[in-house]
Amino acid sequence: MSSSLEVIYSVRVEFGDCDPAGIVWFPNFFRWIDAASRHFFMQCGVPRWEETAKTLGVIGTPLVDTHTRFVASASYGDELSIATRVAEWRHKSFVQAYRVMRGETLILECEEVRIFGGRREDGSLCALPVPAEIARLCGREV
Template sequence: MARIFQESRVVAWGECDPAGIIFYPTYYHWMDAAAGSLLARCGWPAQRMRDEHLAMPLVDSQCAFVSSPTFGDTCEVRVSVARLGRSSFGLQYEFFLQGQDKLLARGSESRVWCRYQAGPGSPLRSLPMPAELRAALGEAPPA
């Protein structure tokens, strides 16, 4: 079973559309933020990523909307590792109304572990994910 990481988000006024329900890009913002939080919990916070010129660019993203939370609702973001390749990895997301089993949305992302060739702003080159990161994500390194 995949290891699940969780965090909570409160739907802010600026994250709602005129109808007072969550504006769909908010889920994409929350997925991106959860990916960063996940890496930080695994030992790769933003400062380390910058210091080591590392990045995890997004190469694919999807989201299916099921139900809409409204302004002030607290939502639970659940993220799990769907796939670990040599340098690419897939994340799966589920969004629930906190304290309920009400599914709000499902999403996914594909990302690539990279290093800037000559510092931030220069071209990226993929590289194998570190064994320590793989272990922190709950998977053994490939044989």
């Protein structure tokens, strides 16, 4: 099952985001994608993780796998749009898909598998079943 919702997160590439060749240093894309992930949930109406920790036991959405395909480079001054959606809902994880664009130019595509993280009694991290309330807010199609 996927989500029909797509949320756009905008980034302006700054001089310090680039390497000596003048192109975006690749780890910055992962920083922006992580921000786009949280932005997606906020735009869908999901409360801050501090609140979901109290109400649902969800402390965040840790990353467990990622696959990225770089297509074009980006440089200082570029305005990038990161389109984010949930491509697949699973029992204890979900796949978020991202498209990073500069206007009509595809810069990269990325898919991440994330979990809804919680804590066991001993404090260690665990994957929780996808909360129905969050999936509903994020447009989960049944």
